[in-house]
Amino acid sequence: MENYINSKNNNNFTESFLNLFNNLYNIIESMSMHQKLAYLHISGSFIILLSLFSILTIFYGDYLIIKLNLENKYPKLTKFIKLRRKFQQYYILLDVIISIIILLIIIYINIILYF
Missing domain, CATH: 1.10.287 (Helix Hairpins)
Structure with a gap:
């Protein structure tokens, strides 16, 4: 989350956003x-x-x-x-x-x- 907030350029921002989205997806998939x-x-x-x-x-x-x-x-x-x-x-x-x-x-x- 900290990397997502502190990202400066668009590539890093987009990459951080996709990582955040993937992490959230993985958390939901691991739930019962x-x-x-x-x-x-x-x-x-x-x-x-x-x-x-x-x-x-x-x-x-x-x-x-x-x-x-x-x-x-x-x-x-x-x-x-x-x-x-x-x-x-x-x-x-x-x-x-x-x-x-x-x-x-x-x-x-x-x-x-x-x-």
Whole structure:
């Protein structure tokens, strides 16, 4: 990891990244089936938490923009705020879809293992 962070040129960076990826792959391959499933569940749960955090920041970010009256205080930010509000619904929809897909995958795997 230290070599990956401290790499200076692109060749060394690419090589370090590939080594890091291969090391992670080797660690996952050496796990038992139960450890792989636990890794999958933890990764899925982490992605769902990130999606929920993203949804919360969307709602509370808009709340703070309204509460602090940023559109009127900083007119140069108005274009950015309007663009943010325009894409806000897509971000929420994308986060909800990602969460639902991951939950369905986890439920499917658990059902397959149970029966």
